[in-house]
Amino acid sequence: QKEVEQNSGPLSVPEGAIASLNCTYSDRVSQSFFWYRQYSGKSPELIMSIYSNGDKEDGRFTAQLNKASQYVSLLIRDSQPSDSATYLCAVNKGSQGNLIFGKGTKLSVKP
């Protein structure tokens, strides 16, 4: 099992819809979880971080964490064409402190 797994997509949603992105991780001692957005040809940029079970909302973005199921998700409400990008899930790998990334899910929001 890969350390951080994501559905590679592409995920296509119409403008205004909710986009749901999922991520699972294998290391139970992971403590920090992040969602990065990466536009084509650009570097990743942080959009959400979550550290405890439950939901965390920031504007149109909601991150959900379930440590028992080793599952992290990102919901994007009222999706816009500008949200079209690859979304990378990243997990802090225990005491070593380094970030492990998933392969990313490519999201396409159609006008």
Add this chain to the structure above:
Amino acid sequence: NAGVTQTPKFRILKIGQSMTLQCAQDMNHNYMYWYRQDPGMGLKLIYYSVGAGITDKGEVPNGYNVSRSTTEDFPLRLELAAPSQTSVYFCASTQGLYNTEAFFGQGTRLTVV
């Protein structure tokens, strides 16, 4: 704020050549990382450093070397370049060990021919 600066942005190497990718950060971060990203893939960790003088291997260290003589700089050395090292390389830094954002450089697109 400059943040994390990588040079060069693009480079073409011939098989067997060597080069150093430069990375510098001005945020006084202790933790620095080198990742590579192949087309359609996520980021794979090459090497990381938890402070000046301390480095450790990540997931894909073969063919690379690093050094960390100062807090600010974390160069990545490619010896005897191979076509398999064609990739986009990202340097990143974080302030702390756990609950901190990673700041990325703009990336270096390397082609080995």
